[in-house]
Amino acid sequence: xxxxxxxxxxxxxxxxxxxxxxxxxxxxxxxxxxxxxxxxxxxxxxxxxxxxxxxxxxxxxxxxxxxxxxxxxxxxxxxxxxxxxxxxxxxxxxxxxxxxxxxxxxxxxxxxxxxxxxxxxxxxxxxxxxxxxxxxxxxxxxxxxxxxxxxxxxxxxxxxxxxxxxxxxxxxxxxxxxxxxxxxxxxxxxxxxxxxxxxxxxxxxxxxxxxxxxxxxxxxxxxxxxxxxxxxxxxxxxxxxxxxxxxxxxxxxxxxxxxxxxxxxxxxxxxxxxxxxxxxxxxxxxxxxxxxxxxxxxxxxxxxxxxxxxxxxxxxxxxxxxxxxxxxxxxxxxxxxxxxxxxxxxxxxxxxxxxxxxxxxxxxxxxxxxxxxxxxxxxxxxxxxxxxxxxxxxxxxxxxxxxxxxxxxxxxxxxxxxxxxxxxxxxxxxxx
Amino acid sequence: xxxxxxxxxxxxxxxxxxxxxxxxxxxxxxxxxxxxxxxxxxxxxxxxxxxxxxxxxxxxxxxxxxxxxxxxxxxxxxxxxxxxxxxxxxxxxxxxxxxxxxxxxxxxxxxxxxxxxxxxxxxxxxxxxxxxxxxxxxxxxxxxxxxxxxxxxxxxxxxxxxxxxxxxxxxxxxxxxxxxxxxxxxxxxxxxxxxxxxxxxxxxxxxxxxxxxxxxxxxxxxxxxxxxxxxxxxxxxxxxxxxxxxxxxxxxxxxxxxxxxxxxxxxxxxxxxxxxxxxxxxxxxxxxxxxxxxxxxxxxxxxxxxxxxxxxxxxxxxxxxxxxxxxxxxxxxxxxxxxxxxxxxxxxxxxxx
Numbered sequence: 188x189x190x191x192x193x194x195x196x197x198x199x200x201x202x203x204x205x206x207x208x209x210x211x212x213x214x215x216x217x218x219x220x221x222x223x224x225x226x227x228x229x230x231x232x233x234x235x236x237x238x239x240x241x242x243x244x245x246x247x248x249x250x251x252x253x254x255x256x257x258x259x260x261x262x263x264x265x266x267x268x269x270x271x272x273x274x275x276x277x278x279x280x281x282x283x284x285x286x287x288x289x290x291x292x293x294x295x296x297x298x299x300x301x302x303x304x305x306x307x308x309x310x311x312x313x314x315x316x317x318x319x320x321x322x323x324x325x326x327x328x329x330x331x332x333x334x335x336x337x338x339x340x341x342x343x344x345x346x347x348x349x350x351x352x353x354x355x356x357x358x359x360x361x362x363x364x365x366x367x368x369x370x371x372x373x374x375x376x377x378x379x380x381x382x383x384x385x386x387x388x389x390x391x392x393x394x395x396x397x398x399x400x401x402x403x404x405x406x407x408x409x410x411x412x413x414x415x416x417x418x419x420x421x422x423x424x425x426x427x428x429x430x431x432x433x434x435x436x437x438x439x440x441x442x443x444x445x446x447x448x449x450x451x452x453x454x455x456x457x458x459x460x461x462x463x464x465x466x467x468x469x470x471x472x473x474x475x476x477x478x479x480x481x482x483x484x485x486x487x488x489x490x491x492x493x494x495x496x497x498x499x500x501x502x503x504x505x506x507x508x509x510x511x512x513x514x515x516x517x518x519x520x521x522x523x524x525x526x527x528x529x530x531x532x533x534x535x536x537x538x539x540x541x542x543x544x545x546x547x548x549x550x551x552x553x554x555x556x557x558x559x560x561x562x563x564x565x566x567x568x569x570x571x572x573x574x575x576x577x578x579x580x581x582x583x584x585x586x587x588x589x590x591x592x593x594x595x596x597x598x599x600x601x602x603x604x605x606x607x608x609x610x611x612x613x614x615x616x617x618x619x
Numbered sequence: 620x621x622x623x624x625x626x627x628x629x630x631x632x633x634x635x636x637x638x639x640x641x642x643x644x645x646x647x648x649x650x651x652x653x654x655x656x657x658x659x660x661x662x663x664x665x666x667x668x669x670x671x672x673x674x675x676x677x678x679x680x681x682x683x684x685x686x687x688x689x690x691x692x693x694x695x696x697x698x699x700x701x702x703x704x705x706x707x708x709x710x711x712x713x714x715x716x717x718x719x720x721x722x723x724x725x726x727x728x729x730x731x732x733x734x735x736x737x738x739x740x741x742x743x744x745x746x747x748x749x750x751x752x753x754x755x756x757x758x759x760x761x762x763x764x765x766x767x768x769x770x771x772x773x774x775x776x777x778x779x780x781x782x783x784x785x786x787x788x789x790x791x792x793x794x795x796x797x798x799x800x801x802x803x804x805x806x807x808x809x810x811x812x813x814x815x816x817x818x819x820x821x822x823x824x825x826x827x828x829x830x831x832x833x834x835x836x837x838x839x840x841x842x843x844x845x846x847x848x849x850x851x852x853x854x855x856x857x858x859x860x861x862x863x864x865x866x867x868x869x870x871x872x873x874x875x876x877x878x879x880x881x882x883x884x885x886x887x888x889x890x891x892x893x894x895x896x897x898x899x900x901x902x903x904x905x906x907x908x909x910x911x912x913x914x915x916x917x918x919x920x921x922x923x924x925x926x927x928x929x930x931x932x933x934x935x936x937x938x939x940x941x942x943x944x945x946x947x948x949x950x951x952x953x954x955x956x957x958x959x960x961x962x963x964x965x966x967x968x969x970x971x972x
Contacts (some may be wrong), residue, residue: 229835334679450924480669480862481923485906489920510865510908531952533912551870551911553839555892560847561840561869567805567833 190259191469191501192287193217193268193553199240206572210236212525212579215598216605218469223502225516227509233525234505242287243271246354248416253384263530265456269373275389285315288462289471293478294454304457305442308429309422311464317364321355324417334499344421346408346554347414353526357399366605368392369470429460431492434496452483459490463498471503488515498544509552509616513537518604521545523567524579527598530606541607543584578610586611623693624824624856625658625681626701630690630729632673632680632707632956636929648929650676654690655955662830663850663857665871665888667903669925673880674860679828682743682859683728692728694739695823700726701892741771741820748829750809754801760787760812766821774972791845806837811845818849831866839939843870857882864907868892873961876900879936880928882955886962896958896969897967899937935967943972 194216200209210233218224226234239245241256257268271279284288287310291297299307312320325348334346368388375385406412423442430438433456446454455475462470473492476484490517495502504516512519513533520530521544529542540546550562566583569575575582581591592608598608631654635649646920652675658664666674672820679685679863681692693701704726707719715776723730732740747753754763764783768774774782784794790811800810810830817825847870850857858870867874867888874891876884876899884897895901902919909916921940935953938944947967955963 229837318715348776375858452924478923479866481906481908482669483924484908485918485920486922488908489918508908509836509910513910513912515909537910537912548837549910551837552842553865554911555838555868555907555909555914558871563840563844564837567807567838 188219188221189265190217191220191259192259193255193257195255195257196254197237197240197256199245199251200249200250201234202248203572208571210525210571211240212574212595213254213598214300214522214525214527216520216527216530218503219518221500222444222517223504223515224413225504225506225512225519226522227519228505228510228522229507229568231571234507234522235473237522237554238289238473238503238505240282242289242471244277244283258282258286265519267394273376273385274372275356275393277365277393277395277583281315281365284462284467285465285468287469287471288465288467289473290458290462291416292454292474294451294458295446297458298454300446302445303442304428304444304446304449305423308426308442308457308464309419311461313418313421315465318355318358319497320418320421321351321358322538323421325351325429326357328417328420332387343414346411347417350405350414351417353399353412354402356500357397357402361397364395365392368395379617384429387424414526426460426464429464433460433463435460435493451479452486455479455483455487456490459487459494463494467499469501469503470499471505474507475504477508484511491515509549521548524578525571526595526608527606528608532604535605541601541605541612542580542609543611544580544585547583578608622660623657623698623701624660624695625692625694626698627654627656627681628693628931629713630654630677630680631677631688631693633688646929649880649931651687653679654880654882656875656882656885658748658856658858659855659873661856662822662860662872662968663870665861665909666858666860666877666878667862667867667874671925671928672836672877673928674877675828677877678745678828678858678860681728682745682826683731683740684745684880687729689798690729691723693913694728694743696726710943720760736898737771741767741773742822743824743826744817744820744822745828746810746813746817746830747827749833750806750813751801751833754809755812756801758799758800760774760799760804762799763812764816764819767816771820773820775952782819786819787812789818789849791841792813793839803851805838806834807841814845814849818853821853821972822855824858827857827861828877829861829863832863834860839866864904865910876903879925879931881936881965883937883966884962885955885965886964887960889962890962896964896972897937897966898941898943898972906958935965941943942970 190493195212197214199211201210201337214237226237228234236245241507243249245577251272257269259268260296261263261267289511328344328348332348333342335341335344335499368391372388375381375388424444427438435441435456476487481595488511491502506512515534519533519536520529523544529545536545537549540549547564551564553561564583569579577593577594578591581587588610596610596613598606600606601612632651633649635644636646636648638645649685654677654714661972669672677686680687702721702934710716724914728739761783762916764786765779766780770780783797787796788953792808792811801949806954831842834842843866849855859867874886874888875882876897878899884895884900891900892904895904905916905919924942926939933938934950938948952964954965955965958969
C-alpha cells in the first residue's frame with residue numbers, strides 16, 4: 188500500500204527558560220493509505236508533539252527545527268509529495284480540518300462553550316466546502332424562484348440568487364488561482380532552481396484574496412446580508428445527516444444544544460463529528476478515550492472502527508493504553524523520549540518485541556492472565572533538556588553496551604515492516 | 620470465616636440539591652444509596668464502576684471525609700456484636716434503641732466525634748488519585764510525612780527525623796529526599812511520598828483512591844508492586860477504588876462492582892473474571908481493552924450513559940441499559956442475593972442469564 192503521509196528526520200524543540208527541550212529527536216514515521224496506525228509511549232515521549240508538528244500547530248515556545256513532512260495526496264501521481272514545512276500558512280489552513288483533521292484528548296475543553304453544536308460542527312463545512320454549499324443553495328433557489336407568486340418575495344429571491352452566484356464565482360476563481368500557485372510551487376521545488384521565485388510565490392499566495400467587492404459590501408448591511416440564511420439551513424441539514432451517521436440520538440434537537448448539556452461520551456462524538464465533517468483523508472486521534480469510562484470507551488472505539496470501514500481512509504491513533512492499541516491498530520510505533528524505538532505490525536509487536544523498551548513496556552502492563560509479579564522498567568523518563576547521550580534509553584536499559592552511551596542507534600528495517608532503533612540488532616540489519 | 624475489619628450497613632450519602640428563590644431542598648443526588656459491604660481483615664477489596672457511580676464518595680464516607688446521611692460503619696467489630704446491635708436498632712422497644720445508639724457511639728465511625736474519632740483516624744488512611752494535588756507544594760517532604768505523626772502524637776520531636784527516614788526507605792526513597800519540595804519529584808516518586816504519609820500512623824486500613832491512574836504504565840507497575848509488598852509487610856487492608864479493571868485484577872482478592880450508588884455484585888477476583896453473574900459486570904468486563912491482539916473477545920456494547928443519580932430509574936437501576944430487562948426489573952429493586960461461595964449479586968434474573 189502507498190504512503191499517505193511521512194515524516195523524515197523530524198526535530199522539534201521547545202525553547203524554555205530552563206533550556207531547550209529536545210522533544211523530537213529525528214522522528215521517522217509514515218502512515219499508509221487505509222490503515223490504522225498507532226503511536227504509543229509514556230507521557231512526555233513526544234507522541235502529541237509529533238502529530239502537532241504534522242499539522243504545524245506546535246504551541247509556542249515550540250519550533251520545528253529540521254526535517255520533512257511529506258503529504259502524498261495527489262490522486263494521479265502517487266510519487267508526488269508535498270513538503271508542508273516549506274509551504275505558506277494559508278496552504279496549511281486549507282489542509283487542516285479538510286484533508287487532515289484531529290480529535291483532541293479532552294472533548295470538554297476542545298468544544299467552545301458559547302457556540303451550539305450545530306454551529307461548531309458546521310464551521311468546518313462552511314470554511315472548506317463553501318463552493319459546494321453555494322451550489323446547493325443556488326439550485327434550491329432556482330427551483331423556488333419560478334414558483335413564487337408574490338413579486339416582493341420573487342425580487343428578494345432573485346437578489347439572493349445573484350449574490351450567491353457572485354460569491355460562488357469569486358470562490359471558484361480564488362481556488363483556481365491558489366491551485367495554480369501550488370502547482371507552480373511544486374515545480375519550482377522539485378527543480379530546486381530559484382529560491383527567489385519561490386519566496387515570491389509564497390508571498391503572492393499569502394496575499395491572494397477572494398475578489399467580490401459587491402458581495403462584501405452587501406454582507407455589511409444588516410438587512411441585506413440575510414440572503415445568506417439559506418446557507419445556514421443547508422449546512423445544518425448536513426450536520427444533522429452527519430450526526431445521524433454517528434449514532435447520535437435525536438440529531439435535530441442536538442444541533443441546538445450547547446456542550447455543557449452533554450455527557451462526556453456524547454461530547455467526544457461531537458468532536459469526532461467536527462473532525463469528520465469534511466471527510467478527511469487522515470484522522471488523527473490524540474488519546475480520544477483516555478478520559479472516558481471503559482463502557483463508553485468501548486462505544487467510541489467501536490464507532491471509530493466502524494467509520495474506518497465506511498468514511499475515512501487512514502487513522503493515526505495516539506494512546507498510552509496498550510490494550511486500546513491491540514484492539515484498533517494495524518501497525519504501531521513505540522516512542523521513547525522523542526525517538527521512535529520500534530515499529531511493527533500489531534501482532535508482530537506483541538508476539539516478538541525487539542527493542543528492550545518495548546519488551547519492558549509490554550511486561551509492565553497487567554495482563555488478563557497474570558502470573559507472578561509485574562515486571563517494571565527501573566528508573567524514570569529522562570529530562571529532555573539534558574537528554575542522555577547516545578541512545579536515550581540507555582540509562583534504563585538492561586542490555587546496555589558501551590556503544591549505546593555514545594552513538595545514537597540507527598533506525599533500521601530488520602524484517603519487512605519491522606523497524607527498530609537499537610544497537611543490539613544493528614549487526615543483523617547490516618547482514619540483511 | 621475471616622474477621623471483618625469494616626462492616627458497612629445501609630450506608631447512604633445524599634447530596635442535597637437546593638433550588639428556588641429560598642434555596643429550599645428540592646431533591647437529592649443519591650451518590651451512595653443503601654450500601655452493605657464487608658471488608659475482611661488483611662484483604663485487598665477492589666471497588667470498580669464508571670465515573671459518577673459513587674465509588675469515591677463511598678470511600679470518603681468511610682473515612683468521614685464526608686459525613687454519611689444515614690447508615691452505620693462498624694470498625695473492628697466481630698460479626699456477633701454487629702448483629703446484636705443491628706437487632707437492637709430494629710427492635711420495637713425504645714429502650715433497646717436507646718441502648719443501641721449508646722453502643723454505637725463507641726463502635727460506629729459515623730457516630731463518633733472529637734477525640735474518639737481522632738484516635739480512629741490514625742488507623743484509617745487514604746492515598747489520593749493525583750499526587751501533584753494531594754501534596755502541599757509549600758511544605759518540605761519531611762514536614763508532609765511528619766505531620767500525621769505529630770498530630771497523632773506517635774513520635775516526639777526528637778524521633779521524627781528518624782521515623783521519616785525509615786518511612787521514606789520503606790517506600791523506596793532515600794533519607795536525603797527529606798529536605799526537598801514536592802515539585803522536585805516525578806509523579807511516581809510523589810505517589811511514593813503520599814504512600815509514606817499514609818503509612819506514617821501505622822494504619823490498619825488504607826483507602827486507595829485510584830492511586831495509579833495519573834501515572835504512566837511503567838511507573839504504575841512499580842507502584843502496584845510496592846503496594847503489594849507493603850500489604851504483606853504491614854498486614855494492611857486495602858479498599859482499592861479504580862476504574863482500570865486489569866489493575867484491579869492484578870492487585871485485589873475480592874471485587875465489589877458499583878453502579879449508580881449501589882453495589883451490584885461482590886465476588887472473589889478470580890471468580891468474578893471467570894463467571895460474572897450481573898449483566899452490568901459482564902458488559903464492564905467485556906469492554907476492557909486487552910493488551911493482546913491475538914485474542915478477540917465478543918464485546919457487549921452498552922448503549923447510553925449512566926443515568927442521573929438524582930433521579931435514578933425505578934426498579935433495578937441498570938434496567939434501561941440492560942438487554943435482559945423484564946417487567947419485574949422495572950418495578951422491584953433487586954437486593955444482594957447470595958450465589959454461593961461468597962459471591963453475591965443484585966439481579967432478579969442472575970440464575971437464567
